[in-house]
Amino acid sequence: MVFLPVRSSQRQIDTLDEAAAFFATRQRIVVLTGAGVSTDSGIPDYRGDGTPRRKSMTLDEFMSSAQARRRYWAGSHLGWAHFNRTRPNPSHYAIARMQQAGKLTAVLTQNVDVLHERAGTQGVVHIHGTVNTVSCLTCGATYARGDISEALVAANGDYFDQAAVIRPDGDAEVSPGDDFVIPQCVRCGGILKPDVVFFGETVDPMITAQSFASIDAADALLVAGSSLVVNSGMKMVQRARRANVPVIVVNRGETKGDRYATVRLEGSTSTILPVLAQALS
């Protein structure tokens, strides 16, 4: 049976079996994942349906004062520590299996966690950066997050015992005092910042170009666990549409890309992605 790409207004592919059959015909798939794939690992999707979106710190705010940086680093450390305790879920393992089946040409993620890597996926492109490295904004020196975190904990004692609400961008609600010591570059004394794309910051143009090239050469774009509210994700869908690459959207709740989807599957990525991965093998 052959399924031709159809527009959502005349959708012919509307069951998981049909979607899996369509997916199985794809040979060069680009995967784009969002916060939804990590929610079952215990990382909340604060942009998810019904959840108010809190304002994340902007780069301007981060640069504006030492107090802002203390607040950022205190929260960011709690977020990072939480990320380290989380484990990949069936969504991440399904994507790793798709890659092992030789059908993925790129894995793009909006997530700053590294759960795809922990599930065994290689060459993940982090559109919004990751929490695992830290860079000096002055000299560009890069540090492992673990080393910076050790220094942070050593300098700030029991501060981190306090409870915090963890946010998926690795930031948490905290208000450290003036005595909170933030890390600085040991090479030049410059300001250190995790390699995460801050709210309002633009995505590295090299990463965008690389992602576009992957999509142009693909025969499917699988969007998993993203409501596509963030512009960087929607750009990928629009690129696929211009290149006539079928878009498959798997998400719990509506997405901004639904009208461009050839296949739209409603539900948890932990349930649906394993079925699609099975279809490829």
Ligand SMILES: [Zn+2]
């Ligand atoms: Zn430096």
